[in-house]
Amino acid sequence: MQSFSENPYYRLVRTNANFRRVWFSQIVSNLGDWFGVLAVYALIIEFSASELLLGLIIVIKMMSFAVFSPFAGYIADRFDRRMLMIVCDFGRGFAVLSFLFVREPEMLWLIYVMTAVQMMFAAVFEPAKQSSIPNITSPEELVRANILSNMSWSIIFTSGMGLGGLATAAFGTDAVFVMNGVGYILSTIFIFRATIPHVRDAETLETLKNPVKGIMDGYRYLWRTGPVYRPAMAKGAMTVFMGGLVYMLILISDQVLLMGSAGLGLLYAARGAGTAVGPVLHRKFMLNDRRWVAGMGAMMMTAGFFYFGVGLTTSLWMMMGLVFLSHVASGANWVSSTVLLQQRTPDTYRGRVFSSEFLLFTVSQSLSTLAVSLLLEFGIITLQTAILTFSTGLMLTGTLWLFTVAKREKAEMG
Incomplete structure (x- = not known):
């Protein structure tokens, strides 16, 4: 031992x-x-x-x-x-x-x-x-x-x-x-x-003198560099639906479990535990980083599948288990995309790449939360329907990722 x-x-x-x-x-x-x-x-x-x-x-x-x-x-x-x-x-x-x-x-x-x-x-x-x-x-x-x-x-x-x-x-x-x-x-x-x-050489410092040019150069580098662009999209793509699902945990605790902040605390504890365990398991079983981009699509599908189960149960303990498993997948997606960006991005561009990734993630989270809150506020769909819809959307996002982004990754990186 x-x-x-x-x-x-x-x-x-x-x-x-x-x-x-x-x-x-x-x-x-x-x-x-x-x-x-x-x-x-x-x-x-x-x-x-x-x-x-x-x-x-x-x-x-x-x-x-x-x-x-x-x-x-x-x-x-x-x-x-x-x-x-x-x-x-x-x-x-x-x-x-x-x-x-x-x-x-x-x-x-x-x-x-x-x-x-x-x-x-x-x-x-x-x-x-x-x-x-x-x-x-x-x-x-x-x-x-x-x-x-x-x-x-x-x-x-x-x-x-x-x-x-x-x-x-x-x-x-x-x-x-x-x-x-x-x-x-x-x-x-x-x-x-x-x-x-x-470490910044004279040539690099010269390219960064003009802030507008520096910002645009960063966006051009990200857009034109597939090995960097693909993992940079992973968090934002997942959050298009995951953001709304995490927000709905508040409503689930209040309206389904009837437990208020106590239930929310338990569901958030399950979420936090899952995000901690996911990267450790990913490190143990996914040693080949050439498969990580494809794994991101699989993680999206897995997270959506378990949240779909959340929409079908009223048991606190079942929900906690499903939320835990879903965020095992999201935690693995988060760390694998971060590591690939750190490995593949030259130090010169790394700050601009990470800020772009955070921007995409933040906008996706905001829009996802806003969309589900408006759908529920105006009674367009019920809470259960919203959970099932957004979890299905997350599974479809993962499927689309596998057939597009992961396929391109394999073609370029082998």
């Missing part, structure tokens, strides 16, 4: 100090984020009790990230990524701490403005971080680094919102905002201590 000290994930964290520091920064900032989300919701409800204003904060978070993504990718390729991450964490910490000034309903506007600022900094931080991982890991460590990063996100997602809710109830929103801000400060300390190579 393999000892703990021989575990490859433990060995990666123990021996690779630079990755360890970037990973620790992710952990503390993610934990603070999930704490802060519920505190923001609580503050809006306290001063407005408006469902519209509550929904508006979600829209602003998504759209601020999406709108700034094209500029963020250029910035992540043009400037030192380590310094960018430090600046972005300071900026996000400042934005979160500014929520402390919201003391009356007339100050609620500050939450929306500073949330937009927070997400603009996040739009730069994420491609900068993802682009840096290949620079601080060996080719053998790269997959494990992404699995570990995804696993920690899943665990924090599963537990963070619950802990954030308890902390908000016990200590109040001010204390939670301070915790969130401190998390960003700790993140900057970890990143400051990391060494992240930033």
Whole structure:
């Protein structure tokens, strides 16, 4: 039996100090984020009790990230990524701490403005971080680094919102905002201590002088480079229907299970556990990365199949199992597409490629959630029909992927 000290994930964290520091920064900032989300919701409800204003904060978070993504990718390729991450964490910490000034309903506007600022900094931080991982890991460590990063996100997602809710109830929103801000400060300390190579020759810097040209060059590179373009589409393609399905978990808990937030917590826990397990299983059984693009189509079909089962049952435990299995597939899709982009994209373009991928994912998630909410709001379809329709759409997307994208991948890559 393999000892703990021989575990490859433990060995990666123990021996690779630079990755360890970037990973620790992710952990503390993610934990603070999930704490802060519920505190923001609580503050809006306290001063407005408006469902519209509550929904508006979600829209602003998504759209601020999406709108700034094209500029963020250029910035992540043009400037030192380590310094960018430090600046972005300071900026996000400042934005979160500014929520402390919201003391009356007339100050609620500050939450929306500073949330937009927070997400603009996040739009730069994420491609900068993802682009840096290949620079601080060996080719053998790269997959494990992404699995570990995804696993920690899943665990924090599963537990963070619950802990954030308890902390908000016990200590109040001010204390939670301070915790969130401190998390960003700790993140900057970890990143400051990391060494992240930033190599740009004179020719590359010349091509990046003009921001508009730099952004357009990034889009042209992505569009014309099939081996990069195909995995870059995977998250967005899956989220066209998965986004709506995840949103409907809220309604399932309330209208089908009649359990409210308690049921939602259990379903989200199953979702988080699935996204953690999926990449590990994928790494174990899908060793040939030439098959990963085809595997993405299979994962879409698998995720849709299990969500179809969610629409046919009223049992909490059955739903939890089906949601878990569906997100095993989505987690595998997420990490495999990320790793392929890191492997196939030159460092010069990596920031712009990842920002484009985040843009596609964010827009797909927003449109999917908006579509299903409108269909249900106007009574065009029932909740069960919406679940079955969107899960069928996800299975069809996976089928189409296999016959088009995966076929092209095989023709080009062998």
